[in-house]
Amino acid sequence: MARIATERQGDILVILTDSPPVNALGADVRQGLAAALTEAEPDASVRAVVLACKGKTFFAGADIAEFGKPMADPILPVLADKIEATEKPVIAAIHGTALGGGFEIALACHYRVAALSAKLGMPEVKLGICPGAGGTQRLPRIAGTALALEMIAKGEPISAAKAKEAGIVDRLAEGDLVAAAVAFAREVADLRPLPRASSLAAPQDIAPFQAFRERNPRLFTGAEAPVAIVDLLEKTAPLAYAEGAELENKVFVELLLGEQSRALRHAFFAERKAARIDDMAGDTVERSIRRVGMIGAGTMGGGISMNFLSAGIPVTIVEMAQDALDRGVATVRKNYEATAAKGRMSAEQVERAMGQLSPSLSLDDLADCDLIIEAVYESMDIKKELFAKLDRIAKPGAILASNTSFLDINDMAAATNRREDVVGLHFFSPANVMKLLEVVRGTWTADDVLATAMALARKIGKVPVVSGVCHGFIANRMLMPRQDEAVKLLMEGAMPHQIDKVHVDFGMPMGPFQMADLAGLDIGWHRDPARIESLRDALAAEGRWGQKRSAGWYDYDEKRAPTPSPRVGMLISVFRAQNGAAQRAITAQEIIEGTLYPVVNEGARILEEGMAQRASDIDVVWIYGFGWPAWRGGPMFWADTVGLSNIVASLERNGFEVSQLLRAKAAAGESFN
Numbered sequence: 001m002a003r004i005a006t007e008r009q010g011d012i013l014v015i016l017t018d019s020p021p022v023n024a025l026g027a028d029v030r031q032g033l034a035a036a037l038t039e040a041e042p043d044a045s046v047r048a049v050v051l052a053c054k055g056k057t058f059f060a061g062a063d064i065a066e067f068g069k070p071m072a073d074p075i076l077p078v079l080a081d082k083i084e085a086t087e088k089p090v091i092a093a094i095h096g097t098a099l100g101g102g103f104e105i106a107l108a109c110h111y112r113v114a115a116l117s118a119k120l121g122m123p124e125v126k127l128g129i130c131p132g133a134g135g136t137q138r139l140p141r142i143a144g145t146a147l148a149l150e151m152i153a154k155g156e157p158i159s160a161a162k163a164k165e166a167g168i169v170d171r172l173a174e175g176d177l178v179a180a181a182v183a184f185a186r187e188v189a190d191l192r193p194l195p196r197a198s199s200l201a202a203p204q205d206i207a208p209f210q211a212f213r214e215r216n217p218r219l220f221t222g223a224e225a226p227v228a229i230v231d232l233l234e235k236t237a238p239l240a241y242a243e244g245a246e247l248e249n250k251v252f253v254e255l256l257l258g259e260q261s262r263a264l265r266h267a268f269f270a271e272r273k274a275a276r277i278d279d280m281a282g283d284t285v286e287r288s289i290r291r292v293g294m295i296g297a298g299t300m301g302g303g304i305s306m307n308f309l310s311a312g313i314p315v316t317i318v319e320m321a322q323d324a325l326d327r328g329v330a331t332v333r334k335n336y337e338a339t340a341a342k343g344r345m346s347a348e349q350v351e352r353a354m355g356q357l358s359p360s361l362s363l364d365d366l367a368d369c370d371l372i373i374e375a376v377y378e379s380m381d382i383k384k385e386l387f388a389k390l391d392r393i394a395k396p397g398a399i400l401a402s403n404t405s406f407l408d409i410n411d412m413a414a415a416t417n418r419r420e421d422v423v424g425l426h427f428f429s430p431a432n433v434m435k436l437l438e439v440v441r442g443t444w445t446a447d448d449v450l451a452t453a454m455a456l457a458r459k460i461g462k463v464p465v466v467s468g469v470c471h472g473f474i475a476n477r478m479l480m481p482r483q484d485e486a487v488k489l490l491m492e493g494a495m496p497h498q499i500d501k502v503h504v505d506f507g508m509p510m511g512p513f514q515m516a517d518l519a520g521l522d523i524g525w526h527r528d529p530a531r532i533e534s535l536r537d538a539l540a541a542e543g544r545w546g547q548k549r550s551a552g553w554y555d556y557d558e559k560r561a562p563t564p565s566p567r568v569g570m571l572i573s574v575f576r577a578q579n580g581a582a583q584r585a586i587t588a589q590e591i592i593e594g595t596l597y598p599v600v601n602e603g604a605r606i607l608e609e610g611m612a613q614r615a616s617d618i619d620v621v622w623i624y625g626f627g628w629p630a631w632r633g634g635p636m637f638w639a640d641t642v643g644l645s646n647i648v649a650s651l652e653r654n655g656f657e658v659s660q661l662l663r664a665k666a667a668a669g670e671s672f673n
């Protein structure tokens with residue numbers, strides 16, 4: 001429950017909001033703020049007002065949980081106008097993250113004082129909406145159209161220092177923020193006229209909207225909000241404030257009521273829900289992880305290590321041969337240096353991260369690690385042998401983890417005398433970039449091990465999802481039917497580039513064949529060129545292993561740009577002839593139904609078997625693991641929008657065995673989310 005306290009510091013009134021966890025601007029907060037301002041207005045002994053928040057952050061935005069429900073008065077734009085219209089200076093004291101509606105409240109204040117560590121931004125676009133409390137009109141007037149366009153259309157926050165530079169923040173504060181804001185309030189208490197953003201002239205730097213669209217093509221493929229936002233800013237740039245605000249409100253409401261915003265809000269809450277483990281005691285105490293051991297310095301091992309190094313956790317990395325170890329360490333350095341070259345890291349940060357990395361050729365050096373992750377070759381025999389060795393080397397209480405993407409964690413655990421300490425940590429490639437982490441809960445995995453893995457994942461900036469033990473876990477298991485069905489469609493007349501294009505048009509970053517080329521067609525291949533049982537075998541046997549060989553389902557040029565391959569076309573013809581299936585023109589709708597409905601079916605089976613805790617976890621896996629467009633909410637949310645009975649009917653028509661759960665839900669008219 002929100003608490004809005006007022007506190008007098010001499011002639012300055014501090015209105016202090018305390019509404020955990022993030023001071024979202026729900027009805028009670030809005031009402032409390034309005035009441036406190038109404039009280040302060042006529043009080044002659046109050047010369048200025050400071051708006052501040054308790055807890056970890058200034059207002060982090062409107063209360064997203066209220067969206068789609070009737071809004072109690074005062075609504076946010078009305079509250080913002082009330083603040084701005086106050087006849088005494090109102091100063092925002094910003095710490096943490098002033099986001100969305102929170103940032104808009106700050107912009108409606110006459111002045112802004114921010115803690116050095118604060119961040120300010122308008123992430124509404126990520127929820128499929130535009131700012132709705134005057135932000136699209138006040139920000140360009142204060143900071144110029146170019147910066148406003150960047151911030152509102154992309155949704156990335158900026159630092160307090162950058163905000164100061166742009167004229168958004170009037171003063172940066174070190175130390176006690178409220179005291180600094182009160183001191184600032186005294187300085188400006190008598191200054192008139194009050195600086196009101198809405199009274200500023202329309203911005204003169206009419207930014208190159210078209211250039212922005214051209215510079216950021218990915219932003220505009222499929223998602224409605226970025227398109228609407230840029231159009232709105234362009235249209236309102238020459239207008240008076242009131243007219244612009246009216247248009248903003250219209251666009252805000254339209255977007256809010258749309259399917260995409262509903263999907264994106266689902267994704268927002270799904271991500272947070274995924275971190276919760278339903279059957280775990282609330283008082284489970286996490287183990288402390290001070291040093292991580294990494295076995296394998298290949299692409300995966302190096303990438304995984306970087307996550308910990310970047311978070312300031314030392315890593316001991318072990319390889320079998322010196323040259324492989326050197327290569328691995330050099331790659332980590334190269335990746336960091338590339339980040340530094342882009343200005344996203346300082347040279348000092350690179351050295352600090354590298355300084356935390358201890359290369360070794362001996363597993364014995366892992367004895368002091370609190371968590372050991374193996375990323376060695378995907379062979380159960382090798383892994384079992386390794387776990388048995390780790391059992392002898394690791395200190396008591398150390399967590400032993402495998403980065404396997406398919407194999408049974410329980411078998412590895414059984415090779416130790418501490419099977420409760422074993423867990424799967426399945427990172428996605430490139431491991432230092434992709435945000436998904438599948439945390440695989442084995443039969444014996446202890447609660448505190450699981451809790452530690454989930455907390456650690458968040459610490460290193462990952463989005464963790466718990467999976468049970470099954471072949472391919474949630475992510476790769478669901479990918480398999482998509483790939484199989486895509487290949488079947490080739491037999492009926494589709495071509496790889498046609499199928500991939502349908503997936504890209506759907507909003508995926510790439511299609512199934514592009515993805516197979518990226519992952520490598522040799523992965524999981526039996527390696528016998530004489531044994532050709534599938535089209536994939538035929539490609540692999542010819543050395544068409546994907547991008548790394550410049551040839552796979554596509555041909556690649558030296559810049560890794562793909563073109564449809566005549567050779568693959570020929571092999572497809574050979575297989576079609578053997579297969580005997582009738583050839584026909586395949587439509588985009590058939591490709592969607594043929595390749596994505598089986599994914600939903602597999603997701604339903606995963607739920608049925610209890611391998612995922614909830615349907616929304618599966619959505620999170622696809623959004624963060626495979627780049628499923630968040631504005632479609634993930635495959636299970638999308639299935640709800642398609643209609644489960646439509647999906648069942650299509651699966652039946654195409655001869656699939658339909659998941660019991662999917663069938664039952666469809667029959668009952670239910671949805672997954």
Ligand code: 3HC
Binds near residue numbers: 057060062100135
């Ligand atoms: N509304 C409702 N609940 C919110 C919320 C919001 N704006 N922001 C966060 N929460 C909830 C989360 O759901 C979570 O709840 P849970 O504990 O029950 O799962 C809890 O607050 C903590 O959130 P996080 O786990 O995300 O905490 P972090 O410390 O990792 O991150 C944050 C904090 C950076 C503030 C992050 O929560 C965030 O980005 N929030 C969303 C900010 C946002 O999008 N604001 C714009 C809202 S739209 C708007 O303002 C419209 C306006 O223009 C009219």
